[in-house]
Amino acid sequence: MTDIRQRKKDHVELTITEGTQYSLSSGFDGYYFNHNALPEVDIDEVSIEATLLGRTFSFPLFISSMTGGYADSGPVNAIIAEFCEANNLPFGVGSQRAMLEDKSLTKTFSVVREKAPNAFICSNIGGVQLIDGFSKDKIKVLINSIEANAVIVHLNPLQELMQPEGDRNFKGVLNGIEQLVKDSDIPVIVKETGAGISKYVAKRLLNAGVEVLDVAGAGGTSWAKVENYRSSNKNPNHSFNDWGISTVECLRQISSLQWERSFGLIASGGIRSAHDIAKALCLGANFTACAQPVIKAISESGLEGVQHFFDQWSNDLKIILTLLGCSSVSELNSSHLLEKTA
Ligand SMILES: Cc1cc2nc3c(=O)[nH]c(=O)nc-3n(C[C@H](O)[C@H](O)[C@H](O)COP(=O)(O)O)c2cc1C
Numbered sequence: 001m002t003d004i005r006q007r008k009k010d011h012v013e014l015t016i017t018e019g020t021q022y023s024l025s026s027g028f029d030g031y032y033f034n035h036n037a038l039p040e041v042d043i044d045e046v047s048i049e050a051t052l053l054g055r056t057f058s059f060p061l062f063i064s065s066m067t068g069g070y071a072d073s074g075p076v077n078a079i080i081a082e083f084c085e086a087n088n089l090p091f092g093v094g095s096q097r098a099m100l101e102d103k104s105l106t107k108t109f110s111v112v113r114e115k116a117p118n119a120f121i122c123s124n125i126g127g128v129q130l131i132d133g134f135s136k137d138k139i140k141v142l143i144n145s146i147e148a149n150a151v152i153v154h155l156n157p158l159q160e161l162m163q164p165e166g167d168r169n170f171k172g173v174l175n176g177i178e179q180l181v182k183d184s185d186i187p188v189i190v191k192e193t194g195a196g197i198s199k200y201v202a203k204r205l206l207n208a209g210v211e212v213l214d215v216a217g218a219g220g221t222s223w224a225k226v227e228n229y230r231s232s233n234k235n236p237n238h239s240f241n242d243w244g245i246s247t248v249e250c251l252r253q254i255s256s257l258q259w260e261r262s263f264g265l266i267a268s269g270g271i272r273s274a275h276d277i278a279k280a281l282c283l284g285a286n287f288t289a290c291a292q293p294v295i296k297a298i299s300e301s302g303l304e305g306v307q308h309f310f311d312q313w314s315n316d317l318k319i320i321l322t323l324l325g326c327s328s329v330s331e332l333n334s335s336h337l338l339e340k341t342a
Helices: 003-015 073-087 097-101 103-115 136-146 157-162 173-183 199-207 223-229 247-259 274-282 292-323
Strands: 031-033 050-052 055-057 061-063 121-126 150-154 188-191 212-214 264-268 287-290 337-339
Touching: 003 073, 003 097, 003 223, 003 292, 031 274, 061 073, 061 292, 073 103, 073 292, 097 103, 097 136, 103 136, 121 136, 136 150, 136 173, 150 173, 157 223, 173 188, 173 199, 188 264, 199 212, 199 247, 247 264, 247 274, 274 287, 274 292, 287 292
Parallel strands: 061 287, 121 150, 150 188, 188 212, 212 264, 264 287
Antiparallel strands: 031 337, 050 055
């Protein structure tokens, strides 16, 4: 197996063990809900639908980019696709870099469109791959392989620097993103992979024409831990295991930009319950996303496992909205949250 394929396989195996989650909190546990004892809401009329990029989904959860690019990843992508098609949820495939290097891997990605003909599916490529430009032909190959509805660019400098074989040069990523926005016929989303996006970075991305930001903050999967645990890493550097901006801090910094301009804001990184989802929406996110709980549920119990956890979260979100006196997710705002005092 080539290095890149082995690396993607290692990632799935390592992220489903608890030892690769941040010790730093995502920040959601710093808040509790402002309970409404007089909700005046019928739970059967509560809507948990949410909108992103002009499309309405059944629930405000995007299944984050994860896999593809090695033999066993096709069946995992097929399960994610089937699940998202059945539940009207958006999702992203994992980095498509491997299929640009080896065409035979394309089917581990294209299976998602076969299984999910109507779903909102996103392509995925690393920001580093965009340095010095990314030809229009390459963009087409990525997008056409899954008939993508949007392209996600992931930013992962921390992960690259922890990887013995990782990239070391990050000069030119922003120019690459700006060019991709110009060349792409579909919206461009930019995400981190767990270390978070600050207001300063968010502004530069929005100025480059990016339509949606997924903060992917610290508090969930720690890519420094994942890379440090990999057996091929002979010189692990654990002092960066908790490096990153917590998801709540990212939301605090970026949500204020929504007064100045219109863009989609996805909260991810450590979303682990419907309570986290509701808190993220109260803090200014339009949508949320998660990765690790989904891959864990699939690894343990396949399609049934991920459906079970989703049903639980849907039920919980309806209860939360009712207990806050809200009949839809768009009604959530900061008045529904109380900050815990030390
Ligand atoms: C097994 C696995 C593989 C991942 N691969 C990618 C990837 O290829 N591209 C990407 O943008 N993010 C990738 N991620 C990062 C996630 O999309 C997400 O941003 C990050 O894990 C934080 O979310 P979480 O705390 O819910 O896991 C991966 C995550 C996991 C768990």
